[in-house]
Amino acid sequence: MxxxxxxxxxxxxxxxxxxxxxxxxxxxxxxxxxxxxxxxxxxxxxxxxxxxxxxxxxYVAAFTRTPILRYLGNTVVIAAVTMIAQLIFCSMSAYAFVFLKFRFRKTFFTLFLVTMMLPFEAEIIPNFATIKQMGLLDHFGALIIPFLTSAFGTFMLRQSFMQTPAELKEASDIEGLNHFQFYWKIVLPYNKISMITLGAYSFLGAWNQYLWPMLTTFSNNSRVIQNGLKQLKSEETFNDWGMIQASAAIIVIPTIIVLFIGQHYFKSGMNEGAVK
Amino acid sequence: MLKTSTTDAIPDKKVNATHRHSFRLNAKDKYYAAVFLGPSLLVLGLFVFYPMLKTLYISLFLTNTLGNTTVYVGLGNYVNLISSPDFISSLFVTLFYVFAVTFFTVALGLLLANLASQKLPGIAIFRTLYSVTMGVSVAVAAIFWLFIFNPSTGFFALMSSWFNLPVMNWLTNPTSAMWAVIITTVWMNLGFTFLILLGAIQSVPNTLYEAADVEGASSNFQFFHITIPMISPTLFFVSTITIIGSFKSFGLIDMITKGGPTNATNMLVYRIYKDAFYSGNYSKSSAEAIILTVIIAFFTLLQFKFLEKKVNY
Amino acid sequence: MSTVLTNITKSYDSEKPVLNDINAEIQTGEFFVIVGPSGCGKSTLLRMIAGLTQISDGEIRINDKVVNDLPPKDRNLTMVFQSYALFPFLNVWDNVAFGLKARKNTSQAEIEKRVNEALKMVNLESLKDRKPRELSGGQRQRVALARAVASDAKICLMDEPLSNLDAQLRIKMRQEIYALQRKLGLTLIYVTHDQVEAMTMADHIMVLHDSKVQQIGTPAEIYKYPANEFVASFFGVPPINILPAVKVSNGRINVNNDFEVNIDQQVPADNFKVGIRPNELVIEQADELHANASVKSIEFLGDEKIVYAKMSNNGLEVAVEVSSDADFKAYDTIKVSATEKVLLFNGDGVNITRNAEDVVNA
Structure with a gap:
C-alpha cells in the first residue's frame, strides 16, 4: 500500500x-x-x-486500616459460588428445554420467560422476609441462595444448545448414552463458549450486586465489596480521598485484567446471546 | 416468468431446532426433566414468583410497621400514588434519566464502535481502551466520579480555578446533580454497549460496502444506508437493555446523590427502597414495585417480540 | 476504447507475489473471462480493476485513462459479487436503485425509469416488492444483475456470480447473462474457476495459474492450441491425457512404451510429452499378448462412455471416450492407440506442436 x-x-x-x-x-x-x-x-x-x-x-493504609481484604474475599467467594451454581443449574434447565420431552414443557418455558420480565428490585420486601425467616440475614447464604439460577442464563444457554447438531444426539442415542452422559460429555463441551460467557456474566453480576447485599448484610463478616466501599466512603469523617481512591483502584484493577483476558469470549458470546 | 424449478427454491425458514431434536417421546424423560429442571424451578418459585405475587398482594392492602397486612384497600395505594405530585415528579425524573442515559449511551457507543471498526494499524488498542468501563463496578464508578464532582478538590473544581471561573457544586444543584448521575451511568454503560455494537458492525458483510463503493456511495451514505439498517437489531437490543437497566438504577444514586437534592434524583427503585426500609410504608412501596414491574415487563416483552422475529428486515 | 492492463503485479508484504506481470487488453463490448484454479489470483485481479484492492505495480487504463489511484466509484463500472451483496433490509426495487440514489446525480424520474427497465430485462418486475430473503438463489442472482444493468456504466465486473447456484440453474443463468451482455453491449469481465463457463460464454479467455497469465485467446484457440500443458489439462472433460514419449524415427514417436503414433513434424529425441484428448484415443479388445492396458472403470454418460484404463507401463491412467454401445467392462485387457491429432509438449510443458507455433507466429 x-x-x-x-x-x-x-x-x-x-x-x-x-x-x-x-x-x-x-x-x-x-x-x-x-x-x-x-x-x-x-x-x-x-x-x-x-x-x-x-x-x-x-494502599498500605487501605490494606491495614480497613477490612477491604475481608470484603474482597467475601465477594470473591460469593461471586464464585454464584457463578458455579448458575452454570450448573442454568445448563441443566436449558438441557431439559432442548433435549427432553415432557408434559407442560412449553408452560414451564413460558414461566422462565416471564421471570425475565420481573425485576428483582421489585421483590425485595417479601424476599427480605423470606431470608430473615430462613435465618440467613448477614450470612453468605442470603447473597447466594436467591441467585442459584437465572432465567436469563437458562434462556441464553437454551439458544446455544439448540444449535447443537441433532446428529450428535442421534449418534449418542446409538452409542447408548443416557441423558446425564450426553449432557456432561457432549452438550457442555460443545457449548463451551456460551458457558464461559454465562460464567463471566454471572460472576460480574454477583460482583456488582449493590441493593440486595446492602439490605441483607450489616457486618464485616459478610459485607461485599460494593457496600464495603460505600462504608469506607461514609465512615471517613475527614474524607481521606487518597485512601478511598486506593481502595477503588484495588478493586477495579483485577476486574479489568480479567476482562481483557476474557474479552474475546465475552464479545462473541454476548453477541450470540443477544441477537441470535 | 416465475419458473421456480425444484432446484431453485426459496430457502425454507430455519427449521425450529427444538423440532429438529424431536426424537421419540421417552417415558423416562419426565423423571429426567424433574431432576434437570427441579432445582431451578424451586429457586425461581421461592425468590421470584412467590415474592412477586406477595408484593402484588401487599400492594392491595394497608400494612403496619411490621409489614403485616391490615386493611384491604383494593387499588387505593395506586390511586394515592398517581394523585401524589411527589410520585409523579419522581416518575418524570426517572423517565428523564432513562431517556437521557439511553440516548447518550447508544449514541456514544455507536460513535466509538463506528470509529473502532475501521481497519487501521493499532486499532486493537482503542478497542480495548473503549471497553474498559465494563470492568468498573457501581461503587468504583461512583467513587471516581464523586471525586471529579467534588466541589473543593474535584477535577471540575480544579479546572474552574485554573480558568478563574466560579466553582460549581455539582451535587447540590438539582439539575446538575441529575446530570452528574446521568454522566456516571453513561460512562459505566459505555464499555458494554461499545463492545456489542462493535461486534454488530464487524459482522456486516464486507461485500455490501464494496458493492456500495463500486456504485459510488460516499462513506456517510454507507453509514446511514448500510451500517445503521444492518445493525438495527443490535441497536434495538442495546437500547432496550439500557432502558431496562436504567429503570432499575439504584447503586449510583445511593452513592452519589441519595435521591437528592430535594428529590431531584429520587428515582423509582430508590423510592421503593426508602418507602419500605426507611419509612416502613410497605404497601406504598409494594405498589411502586408493581408499577416498576409493569414498566420493565413492557420493555422486556418488546425485546422478546423482537427476538422472535429475530430480524428487522 | 478498451481496458488495458500493463505489468500488473500484486504482492502482500514481502511474500511471493499473488499476481506477477499481468498484461492484457480487453476490448470494449467483449465478454472477457478470467479463469483459473482457486487461489490463482483471479479475484484479486478483478478487484484491482474495480479499485477495491490496491495494485502493487503496473498500470490499469480504462478508455485511455490511467485509473490506478481512482476510487471505485470514479471508475464508472459495476460489479456483481459472488455473494450478490444484496441489502437484506431493502426490497428488490430499492436494491436495484441503491447505486443510482447513492450517486445523487440522477433525477427521481430517471431512477424509476432505469430501475423498472432493468427489472423488466431480468424478468423480476413482479417481485419488485420482495425482500432478498423471500427470493430463490436464481432470483437473487437476477437482482444483482439488474443492479448492474440499471447503472449506466458500460463495464461490468462479475466475480464467480454463478458459484452459489446448483448445476441446472447455472446453465440457465449462463445463457441469461450472455444474452444480457450482448443486448446491452456491455464490456463484461467475468471471473470463474469453471472452464465450462469460460468456454461457453467468452469472446476471449485469460487463463491464470501460478500468479501468471498462461494464455489469452478465444475459446477455440485455447482448446485447440493450448499454450502449455497446464492450459491443455485445464480445459476439456475428462481432461487431456498427458503421456511421456520418445522419438522412434522421423515422423513417428513412441508413447509411454505402449504404442506408436505418426506425427507430422520434428521432435526432440526424448524428454517430451504428448497430450491426447480422450476422444482421440482408440481402444479395442485384445488378448494378453497384444494388450497394452487394462480397463479400470467405466462411466456411462448417455451418448458416450468414458473408459478409464491403466497402461501397462509406468502405471499411468488414461481416459478414453467411446460410443455408449461399445462393450467394455472392468478388467478387460485392451489395446490403446491414438489418432494423429495429438499435442506435443517439451520438458517444460510448453506446447511445441507445429500448428500451434504457426498460430502464435501468425
Missing part, C-alpha cells in the same frame, strides 16, 4: 486524533482516580494535583 493519496492520509490522521481524544476522555476518571491514589490526602485537599509526593502509603 505505497500509494496512499493525501485525502486518505488526512482522513486517517483525523480518525486517530479523534479516537485518541475520546480515549483520553473515557479513561480520565481512571487516570485521575489512580493518580490520586498515590498522593497524600493533604496534597489532594489542597488541590495540588501535580504533587511529586508519590507513594504507596494509601
Amino acid at each position: 505505497q500509494s496512499l493519496d493525501e485525502r486518505t492520509v488526512l482522513k486517517r490522521v483525523f480518525s486517530y486524533v479523534l479516537m485518541a481524544i475520546l480515549a483520553v476522555i473515557i479513561l480520565a476518571p481512571f487516570f485521575i482516580g489512580i493518580w490520586t491514589s498515590f498522593l497524600p490526602t493533604m496534597e489532594i485537599a489542597k488541590g495540588n494535583m501535580f504533587s511529586t509526593n508519590v507513594s504507596l502509603d494509601n
Whole structure:
C-alpha cells in the first residue's frame, strides 16, 4: 500500500486524533482516580494535583486500616459460588428445554420467560422476609441462595444448545448414552463458549450486586465489596480521598485484567446471546 | 416468468431446532426433566414468583410497621400514588434519566464502535481502551466520579480555578446533580454497549460496502444506508437493555446523590427502597414495585417480540 | 476504447507475489473471462480493476485513462459479487436503485425509469416488492444483475456470480447473462474457476495459474492450441491425457512404451510429452499378448462412455471416450492407440506442436 493519496492520509490522521481524544476522555476518571491514589490526602485537599509526593502509603493504609481484604474475599467467594451454581443449574434447565420431552414443557418455558420480565428490585420486601425467616440475614447464604439460577442464563444457554447438531444426539442415542452422559460429555463441551460467557456474566453480576447485599448484610463478616466501599466512603469523617481512591483502584484493577483476558469470549458470546 | 424449478427454491425458514431434536417421546424423560429442571424451578418459585405475587398482594392492602397486612384497600395505594405530585415528579425524573442515559449511551457507543471498526494499524488498542468501563463496578464508578464532582478538590473544581471561573457544586444543584448521575451511568454503560455494537458492525458483510463503493456511495451514505439498517437489531437490543437497566438504577444514586437534592434524583427503585426500609410504608412501596414491574415487563416483552422475529428486515 | 492492463503485479508484504506481470487488453463490448484454479489470483485481479484492492505495480487504463489511484466509484463500472451483496433490509426495487440514489446525480424520474427497465430485462418486475430473503438463489442472482444493468456504466465486473447456484440453474443463468451482455453491449469481465463457463460464454479467455497469465485467446484457440500443458489439462472433460514419449524415427514417436503414433513434424529425441484428448484415443479388445492396458472403470454418460484404463507401463491412467454401445467392462485387457491429432509438449510443458507455433507466429 505505497500509494496512499493525501485525502486518505488526512482522513486517517483525523480518525486517530479523534479516537485518541475520546480515549483520553473515557479513561480520565481512571487516570485521575489512580493518580490520586498515590498522593497524600493533604496534597489532594489542597488541590495540588501535580504533587511529586508519590507513594504507596494509601494502599498500605487501605490494606491495614480497613477490612477491604475481608470484603474482597467475601465477594470473591460469593461471586464464585454464584457463578458455579448458575452454570450448573442454568445448563441443566436449558438441557431439559432442548433435549427432553415432557408434559407442560412449553408452560414451564413460558414461566422462565416471564421471570425475565420481573425485576428483582421489585421483590425485595417479601424476599427480605423470606431470608430473615430462613435465618440467613448477614450470612453468605442470603447473597447466594436467591441467585442459584437465572432465567436469563437458562434462556441464553437454551439458544446455544439448540444449535447443537441433532446428529450428535442421534449418534449418542446409538452409542447408548443416557441423558446425564450426553449432557456432561457432549452438550457442555460443545457449548463451551456460551458457558464461559454465562460464567463471566454471572460472576460480574454477583460482583456488582449493590441493593440486595446492602439490605441483607450489616457486618464485616459478610459485607461485599460494593457496600464495603460505600462504608469506607461514609465512615471517613475527614474524607481521606487518597485512601478511598486506593481502595477503588484495588478493586477495579483485577476486574479489568480479567476482562481483557476474557474479552474475546465475552464479545462473541454476548453477541450470540443477544441477537441470535 | 416465475419458473421456480425444484432446484431453485426459496430457502425454507430455519427449521425450529427444538423440532429438529424431536426424537421419540421417552417415558423416562419426565423423571429426567424433574431432576434437570427441579432445582431451578424451586429457586425461581421461592425468590421470584412467590415474592412477586406477595408484593402484588401487599400492594392491595394497608400494612403496619411490621409489614403485616391490615386493611384491604383494593387499588387505593395506586390511586394515592398517581394523585401524589411527589410520585409523579419522581416518575418524570426517572423517565428523564432513562431517556437521557439511553440516548447518550447508544449514541456514544455507536460513535466509538463506528470509529473502532475501521481497519487501521493499532486499532486493537482503542478497542480495548473503549471497553474498559465494563470492568468498573457501581461503587468504583461512583467513587471516581464523586471525586471529579467534588466541589473543593474535584477535577471540575480544579479546572474552574485554573480558568478563574466560579466553582460549581455539582451535587447540590438539582439539575446538575441529575446530570452528574446521568454522566456516571453513561460512562459505566459505555464499555458494554461499545463492545456489542462493535461486534454488530464487524459482522456486516464486507461485500455490501464494496458493492456500495463500486456504485459510488460516499462513506456517510454507507453509514446511514448500510451500517445503521444492518445493525438495527443490535441497536434495538442495546437500547432496550439500557432502558431496562436504567429503570432499575439504584447503586449510583445511593452513592452519589441519595435521591437528592430535594428529590431531584429520587428515582423509582430508590423510592421503593426508602418507602419500605426507611419509612416502613410497605404497601406504598409494594405498589411502586408493581408499577416498576409493569414498566420493565413492557420493555422486556418488546425485546422478546423482537427476538422472535429475530430480524428487522 | 478498451481496458488495458500493463505489468500488473500484486504482492502482500514481502511474500511471493499473488499476481506477477499481468498484461492484457480487453476490448470494449467483449465478454472477457478470467479463469483459473482457486487461489490463482483471479479475484484479486478483478478487484484491482474495480479499485477495491490496491495494485502493487503496473498500470490499469480504462478508455485511455490511467485509473490506478481512482476510487471505485470514479471508475464508472459495476460489479456483481459472488455473494450478490444484496441489502437484506431493502426490497428488490430499492436494491436495484441503491447505486443510482447513492450517486445523487440522477433525477427521481430517471431512477424509476432505469430501475423498472432493468427489472423488466431480468424478468423480476413482479417481485419488485420482495425482500432478498423471500427470493430463490436464481432470483437473487437476477437482482444483482439488474443492479448492474440499471447503472449506466458500460463495464461490468462479475466475480464467480454463478458459484452459489446448483448445476441446472447455472446453465440457465449462463445463457441469461450472455444474452444480457450482448443486448446491452456491455464490456463484461467475468471471473470463474469453471472452464465450462469460460468456454461457453467468452469472446476471449485469460487463463491464470501460478500468479501468471498462461494464455489469452478465444475459446477455440485455447482448446485447440493450448499454450502449455497446464492450459491443455485445464480445459476439456475428462481432461487431456498427458503421456511421456520418445522419438522412434522421423515422423513417428513412441508413447509411454505402449504404442506408436505418426506425427507430422520434428521432435526432440526424448524428454517430451504428448497430450491426447480422450476422444482421440482408440481402444479395442485384445488378448494378453497384444494388450497394452487394462480397463479400470467405466462411466456411462448417455451418448458416450468414458473408459478409464491403466497402461501397462509406468502405471499411468488414461481416459478414453467411446460410443455408449461399445462393450467394455472392468478388467478387460485392451489395446490403446491414438489418432494423429495429438499435442506435443517439451520438458517444460510448453506446447511445441507445429500448428500451434504457426498460430502464435501468425
